[in-house]
Amino acid sequence: MLAPWLRVMWWLARPLRRLPPTAITVLGVVFAADAVLLAGSWPALAAVVVIVAVLCDGLDGAVALVADRATGFGARADAVADRVSDVAFAAALWRCGVPLAFAAVCGALALMVDGVRRLRRVPSRVTVGERPTWAICAVLACGSAAVTSAHWPLLVCASVWAAAGVVAVIQVARPSDRSALPPQRPGPAAE
Structure with missing residues (x-):
């Protein structure tokens, strides 16, 4: 499922390689914020804008790699943009009619997944709760x-x-392998 997405991103990135990748990152955040503004009165358009924001999120990194312009600053800008967009997608839920507290929980869970991932230093652990999940729910x-x-x-x-957020937090919070688990004491012998 990931391979077709990456192929499309690389295909789209080639003609855009002259654009600064960070400009695409910023454009993605602008589209995410626009989705929030549109969701209350133009929800169908907001759904399209969420999709465009997600495309920008995929394109910024692909353009950086295709153009050989990947930088640490760009990676940090992308990470911040991802979190801002996650919160914007949760706010779009609220603007569509989800109770504010529920939408806030959704946004907090999205932030928590990344926060726990960074705290536990497990950046490569993919969970059920990632940007595609939040974007699909918002769309x-x-x-x-x-x-x-x-x-x-x-x-x-x-x-x-x-639900995906709760499971994802559990997934990133658990030890990555059996050797990281504390040793278990043998229990009383069964007789």
Whole structure:
């Protein structure tokens, strides 16, 4: 599933290699913020803008690699942009009609996954709760708000986000292998 996405990003990055990768990163954050502004009155357009923000997130790194312009600053800017976008996607849920507290929990869980990952120093551990999960939930919430006034589809999207966030926090918080677990004491012998 990841390979086709990467192929598309590399294909799109080639003609854009003259653009500064960090400009694409900033553009992605602008689109994420625009999604929040649009979600309340134009949720279908907000869904499209979330998709464009996600495309920018994939393109910035691909352009940096294709153009041989990857830098530490760009990597840090991308990480900050990812977190800002995660919170923006959670805010889009709220603007579509998810209760503010629930949307805030979703945003906090997205931030917590990355925070625990960095604290535990397990950057390569992929979980069920990553940017694609948050983006899909935001797109589906915006799309649902565009076609129905029912609140249950929004609550389903937020519930999936929250459940994936909880599982992801557990996934990054657990030890990475058996050798990292504390030794177990033998229990009393069964007779």
